[in-house]
Amino acid sequence: MKTHVKALVVGGGAVGTGIAYHLAKAGWDTMLVERDELTSGSTWHAAGLLPLFNMSYATTHIHKYSVDFYKSLEAETGLNAGFAVVGNLRMAQTQERMDEYMLYSSVAETAGVYHEFLTPAQIKERWPLINTEDLKGALYHPQDGYINPADVTQAMAKGARQHGATIERKVQVNGYRWTGEAWVVSCERMAEKGGRLVPSGEVFEITAEHVVTATGNHAQRTAKLLGIKIPAIPVEHQFIVMDKDPALVEWRKAGNPEHPVIRDADAQSYVREERGGWILGVYEQGAPARFDYAVPDSFRADLFQLDLERIEDQYAAMIARIPSCEESGLKDDFNGPICYTPDGNPLVGPAPGLRNMWLAEGFSFGITAAGGTGYYLAQMMTEGEAEIDMASLDPKRYGDWMTTEYAARKNEESYAHVYILHHPDEEREACRPLRTTPVYDRQKALGAQFGQVNGWERPNYFGPLDAPSNFDHDGRSFRRGDWWPYVEAEARAIREGVGMIDATAFTKHLVRGPGATAFLDQFTCNKLPKVGRINLTYALTSHGTTRTEYTIVRLAEDEYYLVSAGAWTAYDSDFLRKSAEDFMAAGGGYIDIHDVTTQWGVFAVAGPKSRDFLNSLVRDAEPETVLSNKRFPWLSMREIELGMCPVRAIRVAYTGELGWELHHPIEMQAYLFDQLMAAGEDFGLKLVGARAQNWLRQEKSYRAFGNELGRDGTPLEADLPRFIDQSKAFHGKDAMNATGVRGRCVTVLIDGPEDADPWGREVLLVDGQKVGRLTSGGWSVAFGKQIGMGYVAPEYAAVGTKLKLRMLRQEWDAEVVEDSPYDPTNARIRVDG
Template sequence: MKTHVKALVVGGGAVGNGIAYHLAKAGWDTMLVERDELTSGSTWHAAGLLPLFNMSYATTHIHKYSVDFYKGLEAETGLNAGFSICGNLRMAQRQERMDEYMLYSSVAETAGVYHEFLTPAQMKERWPLLNTSDLVGALYHPQDGYINPADVTQAMAKGARQLGATIERKVQVDGYRWTGSEWIVSCTRMVEKGGMLVAGEEKFEIVAEHVVTATGNHAQRTARLLGVKIPAIPVEHQFIVTEPDPMLQEFRKNNPEHPVLRDADAKWYVREERGGWILGPYEAGAPARFLYDVPESFRADLFPLDLERIETEYMSMIHRLPSSETVGLKDDFNGPICYTPDGNPLVGPVPGLRNMWIAEGFSFGITAAGGTGYYLAQMMTAGEAEIDMASLDPRRYGQWMTTEYAARKNEECYEHVFILHHPDEEREACRPLRTAPAYDRQKDMGAQFGQVNGWDRPNYYGPKDAPASFDHDSRSFRRGAWWPYAKAEAEAVRNTVGIIDATAFTKHLVRGPGATAFLDHFTCNTLPKVGRINLTYALTEAGTTRTEYTIVRLKENEYYLISAGAWTSYDSDFLLKSAEDFMGNGGGYIDIHDVTTQWGVYALAGPNARALLKDLVKDANPDTVLSNKRFPWLSYRDIELGMCPVRAIRVAYTGELGWELHYPIEFGRYLWDLLWSVGEKHGLKGVGARAQNWLRQEKSYRAFGNELGRDATPLEAALDRFVDLKKDFKGKQAMLDTGIRSKCVTLLIDGPSDTDPWGKEAILNDGIKVGRLTSGGYSVAFGKQIGMGYVPVELSEVGTKLKVKMLLQEWDAVVVEDSPFDPSNARIRIDG
């Protein structure tokens, strides 16, 4: 048995074997260890479905790769993976569900996933056993279907061995130790005694440069061994198998297999199984299991079935397939399947650790196994994947996350598999949890909150007397009932003044004798002078955009860094590891602190912002303290507002005259009340994240996670003015070598009267897909839809006429100049 490898994969399910295969294919010396038998976790009892449908751009690519990859496994390995390419029919009982499918269609088109739309009559003609009387339509993927989970796993394992990988069964990992250059992995040989798997006496170590954990249901044990938090906890999933259905058997004499059926509004999937049916519901009340550990006695075991819990879904299957009513039950399964709070798996580096990677929390593990192996292997061997994997990054969850939170959110996520996934969806479990000081004040004003990184922040301010269900009932794939409130907020910022609670912003303090030299190399823009600020970007080794920062220079070697609120742990881990590398290469000492929860933020923006602050500022010359001369744009000053000390930064994400008011968190309620005490006479209005998102697009301000990510360079994002090519910085040469593959542009769109783009839509030229939107919304300045996205360079010129696909139709769009609203920034710089 090998004792030293380049990469060690821990976990022998479908995901682990997919990773081992692709690492071996990339030329890495790879070993996989499994504590029991291959497929003995959730893989063995999975239904083996391969749904291409997914609203995530990254996950759609992962699923598409898997489906294509599995089709070629038999030719490569000689093993038939049992792939039934029968198609997937996703039915809709209401128009709103069809709206969801139409939005998905744009995601699928940008990822190259073929799909069709069918009418109820077309479905009935092809599959007469279906009751289509209450359907309005369906989305059909003819190229997917289902596969045998055990067979595809064994095929990937054989393929990995053929490529040089080693696979060892009955090996349990008991500990990990980092030496500074490699991992020492402590292992125990497992043995069977009385039907149980127990630790034997043989203990040994494996040395690996890189480790990947794909431990499935055992993720909480993995988390303890690594000393980190992994919010992957299983939830019970039941499915039942019926006896043969005579009417189905008769149909099949002259017809191909039924597609996998999904009645999303009834919350189930059904597929054929040996002349009968498999029903898999996603019901309410399915409990999380193994919150802390998997019992030693639990191997390829199942939980007792709870038929009462799925009675509604069972009856709805009979309604949809009347022939199943008289068919008896043949078998049943109730096993653990891992989830995460947002439903996306955790794929990528472990925060705080070097060369440690995880692939955990797969609720659709069979579908994702091949694609996860492909893209994770790219990240490990080449530094980045060809698509932006940030939405799956394990560091999207911070240390605030607890086991209780993960369990409750995972249960909610399970129940929501078939719930309508509105782009403006906000799920209610575990909320409010993290709240800014003025939360209660905002709630009393009618704020409807969204959650970002555990923080509740206003999305918009609805009516003060709104019922508790107002926000839920307002959601839509078109313009929801919240839309006029967001429009009024955006207009207030343009015409009077608005206040935005931005407390969720990520904030770091970077200081020390090495701080200046470190940040100068770490970021691509010129560092600001003391008292000034600058917008800049940290790049990946591949030259793409890793993080966006607003840097405030407090002192010669002391900096305050502000970045996106959703990515605190993500940014902190990258910042700390980069600083360690800098100091390890002879750089001066750097002290870094995450101060996110120490500082709250209110952003004031609008023509009346200065007048409002003048009423409150404490200064010997209050009439001039906020003037351009004393407080210019892109500068900061420590000021006093009443009794509150404030670190004021003259910048506004909305493109208006404005300040970010960073305050010690304990002053939050006082400062909120103080601002409102004089705000009414200046037209002050509470503003939420949705209006702010529209406004920043009118200024062509890129957003991390939308326009900015690990699949595009700052130059491709058209951010040349924030890149100082005269200096050396991390990722510079790779950025230059990459060149300009596509360009970020702003589009004004003459779209439908009741719908705005969400940032998922395809951009077309002469009917051909040429790009995709990364953001979308409504422009109050231009009275039409607006969006940002990437197109080929030759189509990026101002005035280029394109089309944006919305609701399955092509709508006129035109490329406009960057910052179409106030391109000279006169409103931002106005004096007074």
Template sequence: MKTHVKALVVGGGAVGASILYHLAKAGWDVMMVERDELTSGSTWHAAGLLPLFNMNFATTHIHKYSVDFYKGLEAETGLNAGFAVVGNLRMAQTDERMDEYKLYSSIAETAGVYHEFLTPQEMKDRWPLLRTDDLKGALFHPQDGYINPADVTQAMAKGARQFGATIERKWQVDGYEWTGSEWKVTLTRMGEKGGNLVPTEEQMVVTAEHVVTATGNHAQRTARLLGIKIPAIPVEHQYIVTEPDPALVEWRKAGNPEHPVLRDADAKWYVREERGGWILGPYERNAPARFLYDVPESFRADLFQLDLERIEAEYMSMIHRLPSSEEVGLKDDFNGPICYTPDGNPLVGPAPGLRNMWLAEGFSFGITAAGGTGYYLAQLMTEGEAEIDMAALDPKRYGNWMTTEYAARKNEECYEHVFILHHPDEEREACRPLRTSPAYDRQAERGAQFGQVNGWERPNYYAPMEFDDHNARSFRRGGWWKYAEEEARAVRETAGLIDATAFTKHLVRGPGATAFLDWFTCNKLPAVGRINLTYALTDAGTTRTEYTIVRLAENEYYLVSAGAWQAYDQDFLLKAAADKRDEFGWIDIHDVTNQWGVFAIAGPNSRAILNELVCDAQPETRLSNKRFPWLTMRDIELKMCPVRAIRVAYTGELGWELHHPIEMQNYLFDRLMEAGETHGMRLVGARAQNWLRQEKSYRAFGNELGRDATPLEAGLDRFVDLSKEFHGKQAMVETGIRSKCVTVLIDGPADADPWGREALVLDGRKVGRLTSGGYSVAFGKSIGMGYVEPGLAEVGQKLEVRMQGRLFPAEVVEDSPYDPKNARIRIDG
């Protein structure tokens, strides 16, 4: 066995084999260690389905790469991976499910995934064993299907060996130690006793510059060894195999093709053919999480006891859909652990707080994702960034507030939701409320309908107390739409109060703070008492994080960034500062998110409301443009509450962010509500705010801003100071302009707005995609933001947006189509 490698991959399932293959292909000296045999984890009992895409843009690309990659493995390695390209039929029993598939269709179009819609009669004509009289239609992907998990893993392993990789079996990792330049990994030889794996006394140490963990069901053990949290916990997944179905056997004997993988999402199952019979895989309620803390030593390629009562409804619905299966007996059954995460997406990327430690954990669709994960993770490791934005899969999207109990319960919920309608406006209920600002109860009493961001409860909109948010969700304009419209109009006409407490907040100070932040971000640093919007870049020159920087003193700064990315931003800041401490001097960084609450007040009446509360010798001028200009910060007092007020508004109206001691939030909330009553102020949620910021073309991190576009491609030239040197500058300049961010106004359907996942089309050709979408109260029509080919970014360019399966006219408009000169933001009084 080698004792030193460039990269060590831990875990010999499909995901680990793909990572090994792609790193070896990239030219790295790489070795894999597996505690048992290859495929002995969840890979061996996986059904091997290959659904091409889902609602997540990055995951869709990963799945598409896998499907294309697997098709070429046999020619490369000589091993048949068992890929049955039979297609994938997503059936719909309801109009709402068809709405979901139309949104799926647009996402597929943006990723170049071929698909087609079928009517019930077209399905019946192709596959007469199907009952289709109660279906509305289906979405069909003829290019995917299913694969043999063990065979594809062995094929990738052989391909990795051909590129020079090494694979060592029966070695368990028992310790990781970072020396400052490499990892010392302690391995223990595993033996067998009574059919169980047991550690022997033989040990050795392997050093590696990089380590990748792909440990599947053993993720909690990996987390303990590394001293971090990994919210990947398995959930039981059952599937059954029937005896041969005579009707199916006759169908195939007659020379007919194999059925596609059948997905009756409304019945919560998939079905595919298996040796003349059927495999049924349900996603039922009450499937329990397992191995919350560890996998027993005795558990190898083992299974749990089947619970047929739990899947009775799904079994009966299979018989309904395939009537010929009613008299067919059961041949085999499986109930094994499949890892999940709270949002269903895997954890792929750098581990929090650690150097050169990479995670590839939590794969609920591991076979589908394995090929693409290896490809894009290898890009991250060898080139610094992947060609797609992988932030949505980053392990640091969950902070240290996440617990084992939270992960287990959310993972169970995620399993149950595999086939439940995935409304873009859905908010799942498990483990809530958890993180609440002090004003939570006051907001709930006023009809707040909450969403969850990084565990925080945040009002999405306000509705009458009897309103049911669950029944208000839709792929079109849900029942909540009218309330968000009223809130957005209030900000434009009177005033609105928004709870922004979930914002991420860091204090950066010390002798090296100024030099560090000047290098770390691309804009000029503000003067003391002023603020700037700026960006930290990746090594590839793309946007890594957006910050509002408030300069409190010569070497003291208050940084505000997106609430969903708290741990992500903290990790980046701390690692970058540590790297530059010798060059710039001591830098002290504190996450102060939980110390400061934030209310954003905006609208033409916002100054009048605050003037009723501000304590000053001249309260009527305290908030004037002369004493408190736009893009400045002032420490003020609102009655008895000290406030760090920032003259900025994400909605594009006169407004302030009121950062306040979290323990005084309820006092401040009550005073603002009292003062706002006579000025028409309304409580406003995140959905209305999202619409309003698009009217101002304000980019949002995770939407328009990400690691697949530079600030210049995002149209943020005014926030980039090319006269100075900063991290990622050269790469940004060399990248050029591959696409351009634009705002479009859309003459869409009367009952729907874009969600920000739709394709932009010109003359029948996809030329870009939306990254945000919604409704504009200022223009009375749908609005969106997104990226198009550079030559199509001119104001007045006519395009089309695909919504609900149809194309609707769209036009590129000037940046900040609402109040482009910012007169309303600067209004004096």
């Protein structure tokens, strides 16, 4: 048995074997170890469905790759993976569900996933056993279906061996130790004894340069061994197998094709054929999380007791949908653990705080994702980055504030929401409020309707003061929800008067020390600002794509205040610290880094009246001149006093109006808020939420990380050369320049429908052919029409280019406009007073 390998994969389910296959195929010396038998975890009892896509752009690509890859496995390995390409029929009982499917269609089209829309009559004509009386229609994917989980896992395992990988069963990992160059993994051979798996006493070590954990239900044990947090905890999933349906048997006997996988989302269930009968799987309310802290040693390929009462509504709905199955008896049942994460997407990428340790955990659709995860994770490991942006799946999207209790309760919610309508403005309620600012209650009393970002409660908009508790929930829509007029008024207030946004959730780091200046100079692509000034800049990946966006404030010669996106605190902190460690290890000067996110609150004040408003609170010998261009120019920072609160004021506004960010000690936030609100009465101050800010920043073509900026595009492709200093050396520069411009970021104005705005997931067309996609969308109060930002092929990026935007299954006129179409000369931002 080998004791030294390039990569060690821990876990022998579908995900682990998919990773081992692709690493071995990439030429890495790879070993996989499994504590029991291959497929003995959730893989063995999975239903094997292969839904091609969901609302995540990255996950859609992963699923699409898997479906295509599985179809090629038999030719390569000689093993039939058991892929039944029967299609996938997503049915809708309501118009709102059809609206959801139209948004699904946008994501599918941008990712190149084929699909069709069917009417109830077309469904009935193709599959007469399905009752269509209550249906509005369906979204149909003819290219996917279901697969045998054990067969596809064994096929990938054989393929991995053919590419040189080693697979060892009955090997349990008991510890990990990093030497500075490699991982030493403590292992123990396991043995069968009385139907149980027990340690044999044979212990040994495997040295691996890289380790990947794909431990499924055992993720909590893995987290403890690594000393990190992994919010992957299993939830019970039930499905039943029914006896033969005589009508189905006759249907197939007559030479008719197998039914597609039938997804009755409004009934929280799926149905597929199984040897003349049916399988019913459900995603019901009330399914409990299991193994919150560890899987018992006695639990192997085991199941839980079926809870039929929990799924009786779904069972009744199936009989209504396929009446011929009413007399079919129950043949078998399954209730097993399947891992979830708080947002339902897997955790794929580098482990927080560790070197060469990779996570592939939390797969609720592990069979569907196994092949694609192996493909893209192998790219990340062997090439430095994947060809798609994997940031949305990064394990560091949850910080150390996350606890086991939080993960368990949110995972239960995530399970129950599989078939709940997924509005783009969806905000889930479990475990909230959790992280709140000192003014949370004040804002709530003033009508704040909150969203959650990185655990923080952040106002999305301010609704009516007497709004019922379910106002936001009931007002959601795939079109313009009940929130829309409030957001429109907020956006207009900033354009015409003065508004204030709570931006406390911003990520904030203090970087200082003798090596700070040299480090940040090579870490980011723009010139560093002078003391008291700020710059917008980017840290790049080794491929030259955008890893993080920073606003850098220079406090002193060797002291910097870095502000970045609030959703990415742990993600940014990990990258920043590891890069600084590399810099110091290479001989650079000492750098001290502190995450000060929770120490500073932020209020962003913006609008034509913002200077006069703030002047009324400034404490200074000449208060009327403190905020003037002479004393406080654009893109600068000053320490000022507002009443009794010391404020680090930054003259910048993400909304594109005259404005300041007021960074203040978090313990003084309530005091400052009260002073601002009292003074604001004379100026018509309006509280503004994140949705209006998102609309306004698009009028200025301000790119957002996670939307326009990410690891699949360079700053040059984002059309940001003004923030790149080509005269200096910086990380990723050569790769950025060598990549060229494959696509170009543009802003478009759209003549769209009267009752809907783009969400930033729509396809852009020329003569019916896809030439790009939106990454952001909304409404422009300045232009009175829909607005969006996105990427197009370079030949379609010129100002004035006419495009079409597909939304709600119709094509709408769109036109590429100049960058920053609102106030392109920044005259309103620079105005003196």
